[in-house]
Amino acid sequence: MNDKIYLIIGGTGGIGQAMVQQLVQANHSHSVQIFATYHRNEPNIEAENLHWLPMNVSDEDSIKKSCRYHQTDSRSRGWVINCVGLLHTETAQPEKALRQMETEFFLQNMQINALASLLIAKHIKPLLAKANRSANHPAVFATISARVGSITDNQLGGWYSYRMSKAALNMGMKNLSIEWGRSLKDVCVVVMQPGTVDTQLSAPFQGNVAEGHLFSPAYSAECLLDVLSGMTVAQSGSFVDWAGELIPW
Numbered sequence: 158m159n160d161k162i163y164l165i166i167g168g169t170g171g172i173g174q175a176m177v178q179q180l181v182q183a184n185h186s187h188s189v190q191i192f193a194t195y196h197r198n199e200p201n202i203e204a205e206n207l208h209w210l211p212m213n214v215s216d217e218d219s220i221k222k223s224c225r226y227h228q229t230d231s232r233s234r235g236w237v238i239n240c241v242g243l244l245h246t247e248t249a250q251p252e253k254a255l256r257q258m259e260t261e262f263f264l265q266n267m268q269i270n271a272l273a274s275l276l277i278a279k280h281i282k283p284l285l286a287k288a289n290r291s292a293n294h295p296a297v298f299a300t301i302s303a304r305v306g307s308i309t310d311n312q313l314g315g316w317y318s319y320r321m322s323k324a325a326l327n328m329g330m331k332n333l334s335i336e337w338g339r340s341l342k343d344v345c346v347v348v349m350q351p352g353t354v355d356t357q358l359s360a361p362f363q364g365n366v367a368e369g370h371l372f373s374p375a376y377s378a379e380c381l382l383d384v385l386s387g388m389t390v391a392q393s394g395s396f397v398d399w400a401g402e403l404i405p406w
């Protein structure tokens with residue numbers, strides 16, 4: 158029996174890869190198994206207890222196949238962390254104004270940033286249902302969201318597709334925490350703000366970041382893992398930042 162299984166979705170991204178690296182460094186034992194998914198390219202990070210799987214979160218069959226892979230082990234503690242996200246593509250940038258809205262880019266944001274976590278939850282539920290867990294040591298289903306998905310916090314406007322997709326993600330995960338609170342006990346469902354982190358996602362927008370406020374992926378990953386390690390089931394359905402502070406919806 159394994160003691161713990163981690164599943165890092167988007168393990169090749171800036172924050173996701175830093176999480177994978179930290180988990181590998183901290184857990185040499187075979188009792189901890191780390192699964193990580195990649196999308197376009199399989200990375201060359203190797204460890205005996207690290208397993209790479211392909212997953213395209215825009216394709217439900219791919220999600221299903223990758224989630225099924227884990228369902229052989231019955232009693233580990235399970236942590237699932239979705240680090241996948243989209244802010245810009247090779248051909249599209251986040252909107253500064255309404256006239257820049259494009260249906261295709263909006264739907265792509267909704268699919269990758271909002272819908273994906275629900276589909277992952279749907280297909281990973283059997284693993285979490287079997288997980289060894291309790292109210293004080295719950296299984297975890299976390300997704301990296303973004304503070305700009307907070308409606309209360311929105312002072313600047315812009316970035317319609319990204320903001321709306323993260324707000325929709327937040328609602329989806331809040332809903333899921335309520336459903337699982339009834340039907341799948343002792344799973345903590347959370348959405349998290351990682352800080353402003355130096356990755357390819359934020360690279361074009363780092364100009365206005367105040368000195369000392371741009372986190373390295375390693376620092377952000379460490380903070381997020383630390384916050385998750387202190388979560389109890391009472392915190393399921395919350396939106397927290399890298400320091401564990403609650404963010405208003």
Ligand SMILES: NC(=O)c1ccc[n+]([C@@H]2O[C@H](COP(=O)([O-])OP(=O)(O)OC[C@H]3O[C@@H](n4cnc5c(N)ncnc54)[C@H](OP(=O)(O)O)[C@@H]3O)[C@@H](O)[C@H]2O)c1
Nearest residue numbers: 169170171172196197213214241242303353354356358359
């Ligand atoms: N960086 C920041 O300052 C910041 C701030 C707030 C919130 N966030 C959030 O933090 C999360 C991680 O962002 P990051 O900064 O680490 O970004 P990143 O370096 O761009 O990583 C994004 C990851 O998403 C994957 N991905 C994109 N489309 C996918 C698909 N269809 N299927 C599977 N994987 C896909 C990418 O893989 P491929 O490259 O192979 O497609 C990549 O691994 C995102 O949710 C982001 O919105 C970041």
